[in-house]
Every structure is written in C-alpha cells, then in structure tokens.
Amino acid sequence: MKALDKPVGVLGGGAFGTTLAQLAARAGHRSMLWLRDPKAKALIAEGRENSRYLPGHRLEDAVELTTDLAEVADRCLLILLAIPSREFRAVSRNLGDSVRGDHVLISATKGLEQDSYLRMTEILRQETCSLKIGAISGPNLALEIMRGVPAATVVASRYDEVVRLAIAALRTPAFRVYASRDVLGVELGGAVKNVIAIAGGITRGLGYGDNTLSLLISRGLSEMTRLGARMGADPRTFSGLSGVGDLVVTAFSNLSRNHRVGLGLAKGRPIEEILDELGQVAEGVPTAGVVKDWAEETGLDLPICRGVHAILHDKASPREVLGELMALHARWEADNRRID
Amino acid sequence: MRKEDRERAVVEVVSRVVEELRQGAASKGGASIEDVLADTLFTERQRLEKAPKDRASREERGFYREVRHRLLKASTTEQVELLRRATDRFAREIVGRFDPRVYAFTTRVVPVGAGLMLNAISPLSLLSQLPDLPNLRQRVLISGATDTLMSLAKRGTVLLTPTHLSNMDSIILGYSLYLLGLPPFTYGAGLNLFTNPLLSFFMHNLGAYKVDRRKKADLYKRVLKEYATVSMEYGYHNLFFPGGTRSRSGEVESRLKLGLLGCGLRAYINNLRRRAQRPDVFIVPCTLSYGLVLEAKTLIDDHLQEAGKSRYIIEDDEFSRPRQILQFTRELISLDARIVMHVSEPLDVFGNHVLPDGTSVDARGRPLQVSRYVLTDQGPDFEEQRDGEYTREAGLAVVRRLHRDATFMSTHLLAFAVFGLLRSHTMDRDLFRFLRTADELGGVSLDDVHPALERLLEALRQRIREGRLSDGAIPFARDPQAVVAEGLRYFGTYHEPPALERRGDRLFCGDAKLLYYYRNRLSGLDLEPVIDQRLKESA
Numbered sequence: 117m118k119a120l121d122k123p124v125g126v127l128g129g130g131a132f133g134t135t136l137a138q139l140a141a142r143a144g145h146r147s148m149l150w151l152r153d154p155k156a157k158a159l160i161a162e163g164r165e166n167s168r169y170l171p172g173h174r175l176e177d178a179v180e181l182t183t184d185l186a187e188v189a190d191r192c193l194l195i196l197l198a199i200p201s202r203e204f205r206a207v208s209r210n211l212g213d214s215v216r217g218d219h220v221l222i223s224a225t226k227g228l229e230q231d232s233y234l235r236m237t238e239i240l241r242q243e244t245c246s247l248k249i250g251a252i253s254g255p256n257l258a259l260e261i262m263r264g265v266p267a268a269t270v271v272a273s274r275y276d277e278v279v280r281l282a283i284a285a286l287r288t289p290a291f292r293v294y295a296s297r298d299v300l301g302v303e304l305g306g307a308v309k310n311v312i313a314i315a316g317g318i319t320r321g322l323g324y325g326d327n328t329l330s331l332l333i334s335r336g337l338s339e340m341t342r343l344g345a346r347m348g349a350d351p352r353t354f355s356g357l358s359g360v361g362d363l364v365v366t367a368f369s370n371l372s373r374n375h376r377v378g379l380g381l382a383k384g385r386p387i388e389e390i391l392d393e394l395g396q397v398a399e400g401v402p403t404a405g406v407v408k409d410w411a412e413e414t415g416l417d418l419p420i421c422r423g424v425h426a427i428l429h430d431k432a433s434p435r436e437v438l439g440e441l442m443a444l445h446a447r448w449e450a451d452n453r454r455i456d
Numbered sequence: 457m458r459k460e461d462r463e464r465a466v467v468e469v470v471s472r473v474v475e476e477l478r479q480g481a482a483s484k485g486g487a488s489i490e491d492v493l494a495d496t497l498f499t500e501r502q503r504l505e506k507a508p509k510d511r512a513s514r515e516e517r518g519f520y521r522e523v524r525h526r527l528l529k530a531s532t533t534e535q536v537e538l539l540r541r542a543t544d545r546f547a548r549e550i551v552g553r554f555d556p557r558v559y560a561f562t563t564r565v566v567p568v569g570a571g572l573m574l575n576a577i578s579p580l581s582l583l584s585q586l587p588d589l590p591n592l593r594q595r596v597l598i599s600g601a602t603d604t605l606m607s608l609a610k611r612g613t614v615l616l617t618p619t620h621l622s623n624m625d626s627i628i629l630g631y632s633l634y635l636l637g638l639p640p641f642t643y644g645a646g647l648n649l650f651t652n653p654l655l656s657f658f659m660h661n662l663g664a665y666k667v668d669r670r671k672k673a674d675l676y677k678r679v680l681k682e683y684a685t686v687s688m689e690y691g692y693h694n695l696f697f698p699g700g701t702r703s704r705s706g707e708v709e710s711r712l713k714l715g716l717l718g719c720g721l722r723a724y725i726n727n728l729r730r731r732a733q734r735p736d737v738f739i740v741p742c743t744l745s746y747g748l749v750l751e752a753k754t755l756i757d758d759h760l761q762e763a764g765k766s767r768y769i770i771e772d773d774e775f776s777r778p779r780q781i782l783q784f785t786r787e788l789i790s791l792d793a794r795i796v797m798h799v800s801e802p803l804d805v806f807g808n809h810v811l812p813d814g815t816s817v818d819a820r821g822r823p824l825q826v827s828r829y830v831l832t833d834q835g836p837d838f839e840e841q842r843d844g845e846y847t848r849e850a851g852l853a854v855v856r857r858l859h860r861d862a863t864f865m866s867t868h869l870l871a872f873a874v875f876g877l878l879r880s881h882t883m884d885r886d887l888f889r890f891l892r893t894a895d896e897l898g899g900v901s902l903d904d905v906h907p908a909l910e911r912l913l914e915a916l917r918q919r920i921r922e923g924r925l926s927d928g929a930i931p932f933a934r935d936p937q938a939v940v941a942e943g944l945r946y947f948g949t950y951h952e953p954p955a956l957e958r959r960g961d962r963l964f965c966g967d968a969k970l971l972y973y974y975r976n977r978l979s980g981l982d983l984e985p986v987i988d989q990r991l992k993e994s995a
Contacts, residue, residue: 217830218829
C-alpha cells in the first residue's frame, strides 16, 4: 500500500495518541505525532518519552514529533485522531483546512460530543471533506500496549480500504487488529462502557466483591447492547472487543480513568476534586448525561447508567443507588422483560 | 442520443460489458460466461412464455434457441462470442429508435381498450382538444436553483434526480427543461410510457431510451447501466427517478435505487481516466408537486394493499386511459392549478455541495478537489466497494435535498390537518381500521380546522426559518381560510367521490384513502403533534 510509504499521522499527545504513534513505528512505519502544545512537544523530544502519561517508555526513533497540523495532512494519508471529545471538533475543523478526498481518518477517541451527542466519526464527517472515515476501539490500556504485552483492538469502517490500512499500520506481533463494519456499534460501545466503568469503580470503592462487579458488567453490557440495538447498531458488536472486551478491562482495571473516578465517588469525594486530581479526561462523566437523555428519548430502562448519572450530577449516595439497583423488580435476563 | 453517437455508444457499451464479464469470469468467485448466458436464457425464456406469439417474439425465441443449442458444445471463445451477440442485441434494443406503431402490434403491454384508443386518437388530435396549450407555461412554476442548473449544464454533465408522483412528471420535466432552454435529457423510460399517446408526444423533449422492466436478466441490467454511463460520458444530461417508481404513498422518497446514481460516479471516473475536458458529473435533485395527482387513487390503493413491491409496473392505471388524462388536464386548467418544479442545490457524485461555477465544497464551504476521492496507487480508478459507499453517501445527500425542497400545496395542508383531527377523535390507532371507518366519523368542524391549519402553517414557517425547508415550501398558503377554500375546490374537481367535502360548517371525508395519500406529502416532518395536541402532551 502506497499510503504506508508515507508516515502514519497521529493527532493527540496523550497516553493513547502516543501509544498509537509508537505502535505504527513498531509495525515498521514512520509515524508523526502531532501535539498542540509546543512545550509538551519539546519535553517529549528532549527525553524521547511522554513522561507525563507514559513515564519510562522510550519512543521509537521512527516517531517524529510536530505541532504543525497542515504538515501532518500534507505528509500523511492515514491520520488517527486521539483527541479528548471536548476538543475533537475544533481540531477536526482545523484539520479540515488541509484534508483531501484521498485521506483516511480514524477516530481513536471514545466519547460523545456533549451538546450535540454526536459520535466522533460524525464530527469528522461534518468538519472535513473526508469520506473514508473509521473508528478504532477496544480494551487498549496505553501502558500495557507500551509494555508490549499481547492486546487487540477493532477498527470499524464502511470502507474496506480504511480497515485494511489500519491493520497494516498498527498490527505487530503483540497487537492484533480486528475489523468491523459497525461503526455505530463500535463507537457506542467505546463511549457507553465508560459510564459502566464508573459504576465498577464505585463497587470496588465500596468494598464489594467480584460477584458484584461481575453482576455490574453483565447487566451493564445488557444496557449497552439494548441501547445500541435501539439506535441501529449490530447487537453482536457488543460481544466483541469494543463492547464486553473494553467494558471488562475498564471496569476491573485501576489503570482506567473512569474506574478511578468511581473509586473516588465511593469515598464520598466531590466529582470536581476527583477530576482535578486525575488531570486527564474521564469521558464517562459527560457521557452519563448523554446516555440518560437517550434512554429517556427512546423509552429504554437503563438503571445502571441512570444511577451513575444520579451519583455524578444529583449528588446521590453511591450506597443508596446500588441498594436501589438491587431492589429493582425481577426481570427476564435475556430480553429484560419485567416479570409480573 | 444523436444518430452519429448511437452506433458508437452501442459498440462501447457491448465492449465494456463483455470485457467486464470476461474479467469477472477470470477472477476468483466470479460468474462464468456460461453462467451469465444461462441466466439470460432462463429469464428470457420465462418472459417469452408470457409474450404474444407474434413475429418479434418468434424471432427472439429463435435467437435464444440457437444460443442454447450452441452453448452446449461451445468453447470459451465461442461462449464469449455468444455473449457479445446477446449483449449487442440488448444494447441495440435500448438505444434504438422506438416506433410506437410497430410496438402496438407486437406487444400486449397496453390493455386492449387503450390500444384501440391509441389507434383512434393520435397525440396531436388529443392535444388539439386541450384549450390553449401554451397556458402550460403559466401552470408550471419553476423555482429553486435554476440558474445554477443552467450554469452546470454548460460545465459538465447533469444528472437530474426528481421525485416521482405521476406519469405526468415526464411531461412536466420535459416541458420545464425546454422552458429553461436546456437540451433534451436522456431518460430511461418504461416501455408502457412509449405506448401512451400523450406521453410519447412529449418524449421528444426527453431523449428517452427504452427500459423493459420485464427483462430480468443480469446481463440486461448491466447493459442498461452501461448505456446510462456512456451517455453521460458523451456529455448527454441524464434524468432518472431515484425512487425507482412512482411514490405509492404520496410521500417524498426516502429510499433510493442507487444503481443509476452509481453510473454518474462511473462516468466521472472514466472521464478522469481518459482526461476528458469536462469530466464533472453534477447531481441535481428536484421535486415536483401537484395539487392533484392523476393516478392518486390507484397509487394509494396499491400502497395499502402492500402490493407495491411486487407490482412494480402498473399498466392499468388512470394514465392508460387517454380520456381520463384529458378530463384531468381540462380540470386542472379550469382550476388555474399550478405545478411546482423546485430545482435543488446541486451535488457532486460524492454528495458534496456544488457551487454554480462547478466547484465542490465541504460542509464548511471550503473548496475541494474531488478527483482525490478516486485516486488510487494507479491514478484515478474504480474500486467497487469504495464506490458503492460513495454512491450510498450521494444517495443520502439526495434524500436530504428532496425532503428539504418539497413544496406543499393546499390539498396537502388541508388533508394533513383534517386527517390528523379525525384521527385524534378516535382512540383506535389502527390505520387500516381508521381508513375503513373515517367517512362515518361525522367530520370535523371548521372551528377546529382553521386553528389546526394555523398551527401547521406556523410550524412550517418555523422550519423554513431554520433552513430545514426551502423558502418556497408553502408558496400558495396565505392563511387557513385560503387553504381550506383552495383545498376544497381542488378536491371537489377531479376525484370522485372527493377526498373532502364541506357540508355546513363541517368538513366530511369522502375518501379516506385519498385523504391519507395527500396528507402523506407532509409525513416525516414530525408535524403530527402540531395537529393532534394529545401527541404533543405525550411527547
């Protein structure tokens, strides 16, 4: 593929953006990592590591750093965007000044735009002329990938070319890339699981056991699947890497930001303080509001998401919310019908 | 198509189709030439079994008998030769000049009664009975991006994609394009339209070629698509109804047949490959709106019987009865009725907005170099999967344009309001039961209709302000009283029984299915709660 004669562009110098640039380099390609902040770029360039998010992991020589977005568009055909959801539109719009019809754009951001409730690929469609668009998602804790332990992800696009290019760009002996056509399902899974992950952190913080966490994951997956199916996604997508795969790793792992938000909430700390201390974006916090609104619009009953929203935004007591969840009316497990 | 281009087009179409099928046969999983011929033989034999035993069909049977016989022991080279002959046959039939007099003797597409009329009433004598034909000029209101359409017609090839309500559409489009000073548009018309005395007269303004929907062979469909592609490459503006058939329900099309839209992209790529001087193909959606639709009764019946899918070609509707066309046209003229053709803003073959100078722009108005979309390692080229997706994107953009640019006449507005009020009076939400019993519901008071229409007009104006509907969405609706008066005048003129009639200060439903048909023009705009206040409360 001639597209890979050119460097792989990655936008966003956070943990996952840096990891994607590193993965492309490990897969034998040159990569260009774009950072907005020249100071951050200088810091990484000096030590050849992203000491803020991924300390101790030296960047491959094939990773090039830049703060020039137009240069990325000019030199790369494949561009991955790992930008926090609240800044995604602004960066996409700037990128749109330089993007051409032959560019391939892949969103690696798991989240939804807060006011519009749009997915990241929808924003790319609005802000650029690109049609060959995709999304990448899965159980991808950045630190583990940097350590080179085996992991996998899924890339979704309606275009075969996008999927093939992403696989060629990122696949290494320690990293598998699966393909999907269900862009909606993959993006929804990646966004909604963050809300369930906050609930996972809360149960851990309250000192509940693995049974409770497993219950939460199973019923959380049911909520994700029902919501996704109602919105037009393929329910099978939620049994894959971007659904249950990502949910498990996020709900169990202390490395997950959303999980850590849940831990803090369980200790009774205010959300503002937790986010301040985290210093990074926890996408599950705004997504909880979006999911609550969607549930109301579609008439779906999503009690876990509703409970997380109540804890986050209405200051409800985590213990009381979990107590209410346990007291819900009995239902059939498979289709969530109420048992009268 | 001009005579000098016709033979060239046939040769090009045959060569491309045969070559593509040869390449397909050579690729893994592709259909063999023998499979393609077997499919053609099978589907054509099925069709010919139902065809009349006349000279033309005897000749066709003879041809396919020979193909079948020779195919049994044909070498690969001979198979390709047979394929070439079958393809050439289809191509010549599609491209060839059509003589309705010959056709009337060779098929029974036209019902016997209409066939007799075909002989009895020549198009010209039929037209001479219409009072003052040039009046049509005042009847057709052409609005929207007409200047852009005319500008683009000089800069590239236009692919016009109108909504489809009635067989009258072809007449109106042909006439409108003539009024705009544009050359004839190439148009794939069903055989039944060629046999219609009135329509075939107007077909001259549309460079119509024949589409025989009874021919189901994959080979035939390939030839049709390739002909459309080649004609666009030759610079002939094309017209096709993206809904595939007349809207049975009266709604604006939401699901499109993408086949011919894809031909626009193919023509564009071919133009780039051969470095054509004017490679661009511009898609121009447009909507046609009538206060009354000639075939409304048949179409809505067909929709409600859920026969729409199987009954793709309706041959026995109002349009096959010349006297009824005459009556309808006379009544339209007596109503001083207007027909609106609204030309939408154009799109490129990828669904991007196009400026009057032919430049494509993205959603933020930034200019694009569209040839980049089809760039491969080998330069501009086809990629089947990618191109299918591009065409799907273009189709979605066409649907958005059609829905934004629909025009609503008094009959649509009045039907929507009364239908909504009648439904709000019954607790029964079953549509079919409602349609059977609506005439027994006792009607609705004008005291309810006027405020409902006021709310509806305001909701539409709001959508116009928000840019969700075009400025010309309600060109004739001044106020509720005027809508009621005009709507009733129309409904009382042509349909029997009328969809609605006034008795005292109440409006009664005379034909609920017709009322449903006309109100459907406004469906999909989420306007139901505006009429039925209960829906608003529950929302």
